[in-house]
Amino acid sequence: MPKAKRSRNHSAAGGDARGATSAPYSLASRNNTTSSSKSSSTSAAASSSAASSNLIAPNTSLGQHFLKNPAVVTAIVAKAAIQPTDTILEIGPGTGNMTIPLLQQSKHVIAIEYDTRMIREVLKRVENTNEERKLQIIQGDAIKTKFPFFDVCVANVPYQISSALVFKLLSHRPMFRCAVMMFQEEFALRLTARPGEALYCRLSVNTQLLAKVDQLMKVGRNNFRPPPKVESRVVRIELRNPPPPVNFTEWDGMIRLLFNRKNKTLRSVLLTKPTIKMLDENMKTQRALNGHNNNNMEDGEDDKTSEQIIEEVVSMDQWKDKRASKLDLDDFLALLAEFNKRGVHFA
């Protein structure tokens, strides 16, 4: 998987600035032409310029490791199960190795690419083909760009933006059908890691709370040009619909705290001075917002400090000596409900 530094150095991109704004590119609009004037073109023409695209010097600081094995491209696109009516969002099309088959199978592809050299290459590959009118390219940083409506997302992106991209997709609305994404192997395995596994982390629980993730295939480093240092994997992400009935800010506040030291007991993570101070402040704010005698709180709870409440909760048989690294989603949901019921809030 691409392992580049997520550089803010715009000149390193070999293109225009990675600005906060993003700009749409489209050959159809640029040339002011319509698809009907391209009727003699074929899909084969789109693929034929693949060889020339391979001459572009990859900028590895932008994670430019291009998929060079057509069988892998075909397999990834097949896993996306694209319908002819679909709008596809492709993040980081690079020289267009996946963009071309995506265009051939869908109604519309919107690609977000940071490097203008890549954009020119993709546009060149579709010029005068049947696919040209179906492609829209937005130049910019995918993390800063507002995503358009889409049915399916396909992406092979640098490792540095993987986490931000997953979180962006998890909160994207309206819900999309699925995202088929290539990641560095370890990152992909974190997404599906289970309690007790070494890679189980905040990313695992947040992702699994909001989505179903399937490991689809392993992709060896030699399928890329240039080969990255590590192996890659392709996963499918499907958002849970409806989403779980939990306040995500509250949830993530607790998960972040517990996974800071996931192998320590809940007691030793939560009963530290800075944590108690923070939870006391949250409690004061909540009490002020709700009125001191909060009807949702159990009798007598509103006189206790957060330290007392934490002490009581982590002493319960259910939570005694438990560590985040071994708890599953249901455990975390029950723990959060217990704290919230007693007036302890993490947001």
Ligand SMILES: C[S@@+](CC[C@H](N)C(=O)[O-])C[C@H]1O[C@@H](n2cnc3c(N)ncnc32)[C@H](O)[C@@H]1O
């Ligand atoms: C690993 S290459 C993949 C290229 C192509 N999809 C393929 O599989 O051959 C990643 C692509 O993402 C682009 N990229 C890197 N950071 C980006 C960002 N923040 N936003 C949008 N595109 C980015 C790179 O310029 C590069 O073209």
